[in-house]
Amino acid sequence: MSFLLTTSAVEPAQLRAEEWRSRLALPYAHGAHVRAAAGELPELARELQAIGGPRTHVTVSTETPPDAGHVELLLAAGVDSVQLARPERDAGELWWPSMIAFLREAVSHGLPVSWQPPLSAGWDDGLDVSLLVHLPPPTIGDGAGRAATDWSHRHAPGLCRWRQGTGFVVVLDERDGAASQTVIDDPVLTGAFGALHEPTRLAELGRRSRAAAGELIEAGFVLDLNGIAVTLPYRLRHWPVPNTSY
C-alpha cells in the first residue's frame, strides 16, 4: 500500500473567468490559475476560503487596479500571486495613484504581484521612478522603455519601509543607495502620512494637512501625481528569515 501519490510539480489548472464559480468547488489540490475581474475579487476570496484556500494564482482583468484593501482578503483565501492584466485604454488620473497604493499594500502583506503599465505611449511622463523602486516593477516586455527597465534594475524588496511606534513612525529609506532613518512624530505629519495611504486630492485637504503633505512630498515619502497624493513607503509587516541584516 502506498500513502503518497508523487508526481512532478504540477502546473495549476487554468480556469477562465466564467468557469471559476462552478469549478472551484472541486478540490484543487494543485491549485488553479483563475481569471477574474477586479470587482469579483471579494467574492472569489470568499469562495476560495470556503474550500480551504487552494494554491491559487489570480489574473485580474481590470481597467482600474484592485482596491488595496483586497490584498488581505486574497491572502487569507490562499491566493499565492496576482497578475494584473494590462489596461487597454487610458484609465484616468486615478490609475497610477491606485496602482501605487495596491502595490504598496501587496508588498506590505507579502502578496506577489506582477503588472504592466498602460499601453499608452509616454506612460511614465512625470513619474519619478527613483521613488518607486521599493515596489514591484512592471513586467518588462518589448518596448517597455527606459523607465520600466530602470525600475526593474534598481528594484529590491525592503528599500523603503515604515514601522509603527508609540505615537511616531520610523521610515527606513534606502532608495537612493544610502540608508537613512527618519522619525516622524509630529501628530499632523503622522496623521497625513496615514491618511494618504488612500490616494487623496491635495485640494481636498485642509490647510494644515496640505502643508504636512507638502513636507512629506518634499521628503519623498508621499508622491504627488497631478494633485493626487499617495503614501509611498510600505509598512513592514513581514520580515525575511534570517532578518539579521534587515
Added chain:
Amino acid sequence: MHLVLAVTPWHLLHHAHAAAELLAGVLDPPHRATVHYANLTFAELLRDADRDDPGRYHRLAESGYLSGIGDWVFTRALYGQGDHAVEDARGACASAGFDWEQTLAAHRIAERWADLAAADILALQPDAVGLSTTFAQSVAALALARRLKRQRPDLPVVFGGSNCDGPMGAALQRSFPAEIDFVVRGEGEQPLRQLVNALDTADPADRERQLGTIAGLCRWRAGTQVVQPEGTALPEGEELRGGTQDAYFDAVASSEAADWVRPGLVLETSRGCWWGQRKHCTFCGLSDRTIRFRAKPARTASEELLGAVDRHQVLDVMTTDNILDLAYLDSLLPELAAAGLDLHLFYEIKANLTAEQLATLRAAGVLTVQPGIENLHSAPLKLMDKGSTGAMNVALLRELQGNGMTTMWNYLYGFPGESAAHYLPVIAQLPNLVHLLPPAGAYRHIIERFNPYFERPELGFARRAPMPWYRWVYPHVADGDLDDLAYLFASQPAGIDEVTASALREAVAAWQDHYHCSSLTHRLVGDTLTVYDRRHGRDPVDHRICDPAAVAAYRELARPHSAERLTARQRKAGHDIDEPWARAFLAELHRAGLTYADGDTHVALSLAHDPRLRRLPAGGTTLAIRSAEQLPAYAGSHR
C-alpha cells in the same frame, strides 16, 4: 562623589551597556554616575583608518573573543613596548579568519585610543572610575586603567563584570595591582552603592569598616590583597530596574558612528535561568551563584520597554535574559501585541515552546530568538542536560520558520559519551532540512568556568588548562593566577573525532548555501493534503495524501511521535489503524524525505504553505547597508 562608568571595546555598538546604565541609577544621592562610551571612540578610530569598512569593529567584537584576538588588540596599549606577541597573534588571526594587516593596524590604533579615552574620562572630573570586563574587554580596561592611575594616582579604579566573577576578579587584581584598586564581584547594585558610600567617608576607620562589609569586594589593605567572600543575597525580580539608556543615545548622536550604527534598545526583564536551576546545562557558563531565576513583574517590564521605545523612538529591542519567563506568555507578550507596534524583539527561549506559544511571541514582535538548540540528536542533548530532543528541536526550527522568526543557533559537538553514531544519521538527513534556517556553524564546545564540565572533572574533562592565548596575552601573570583569571579552557578533545566533525561541518556549510532557494510546504484542500517539495538538490515534486487516516497522521506528526505513539493517538482520534500501518506510513514518508527521524521518533518537515514567507541567504545579505552593526551572531553559550 562622581563615578564614571566607562564602557570599553569590545562592547557592541548598536545598543547601550545594560549593566552600566542600570548601575548609574543605583547610587544614593548626592552621589552621581556618568556612563561614558569609550567603545565608540575606538570604533571611530578604526573607521578613520579604513572608511570603506565600517564593519571591522563589529567583526572583531563578535568573533575576537574565543581566539583571544579581541584582548590581544589592546596588549600594545597595555604593555607599551611596541607590537606585542606578533607571531602568536598572527597565527591566531589565521586560524580565526581575521585579516592580519587590518588586525595589526587595530593593535597599533589601540594605543591612541587608550590615550584619548583616558583624557576624555579625566575631563569628566571623576572621583572614581568603574570599568566593566565582559568577554574581551579586560585588556582594554587594563590599558585604560593604567593611564588613569598614572595621571591621577589618587583616583580609585573599580573593576567589575563577568570576567571578575569568582576567583577571576581576585586574580586579575593580584596580577595588575597598580591598575585595580577594587573589584566588585557578582551582581553589582548593592556592592557598588556601598563602595561609593565608603569611598566618600572621610574617617579612615569608618571607611575601612564600611569596606569590610561589602560582599565579594576585592581590595588592598596595607599592600595586601583582601578578598571578601561573595554574598548569597541577590535582588529579587521586583527590585530589578533598568537604566534610562540616555547616555548611550546621546553618545551615539554626537559620534561619527551615528553614520553607520543604527542604535537599538537593550532591556533586562529577568536574571538567572529557571531551567538551569533544575538542571544546569553541562556546557553553560552561568555561575551557580547567580543562576536563580528572578523576573521583573510583567507590568514593570512592559512599562520599561514601552517607555524606552517612546523615549528613544526606537523599535529594536534586545533583551539580556538567559531564558524567557514563561509567565510572560500570558502577561507581557499579549500586552505588547495589543500595543500594535512594529517591534523587533530578541529573546533567548527554551526549545520546547509549543506552536501556540511561538505564535504569541511572534504577535508581540519577538522576531529573533536563541532557543539553545545546540544539536539535533537526542543522545548528545541528554549528555548536555538540555531537556529537549533532536526531533523537538527540528519541530521548533520548522515552527519558527513558519512564523517568520529568525533563529540564532550553533551546532555543538564534542561531548564526552557521544559517538559518530549520534552524528552520521543526522548528517545523512541534513539535506532534508535545507528549507529550515541552518545554524551559524558547527563547533566543538569549549569549557567555560562555572559550567558543570568545569566544576565536575569526572564528567569527562579531567585535564584542562586556560586557552593557550591567555599565556601570550598575559605573559607576566604567574601560572596559578592565570588558572584563576581565565574563563575559557582547553582540554583533550572528547566525543566525535575530526573525521566526523569535518563531515558535520561540510553538511552544515551545504545547508547554509542552499537554504535560501529551498522550500517544503503543504496545503490541505478539501480532504487532500498536498506537499510541495521545492528543496534544493531534488526534482520538484508534489506529494498528495488522500486517505483520511494518512492525512490525519501526517498532521499529527507536526509533533514528534514514534510509530507506537502515533498509532495510539490516531486510534484515540477514531482512525482504525494499527502499528504496522503506522510503521509503513512513517517509512514511506521518511523515504520521501518528508520526516526527520531521531531514533524511532519521527517529525514532519513541511511548513503550512504561505506565500508571504521570504528567505534570504543564511548568514546575512546586502539589503541593509548597516547590516553588520545591527544584530550580533549569538554564541551558543550563556554568559
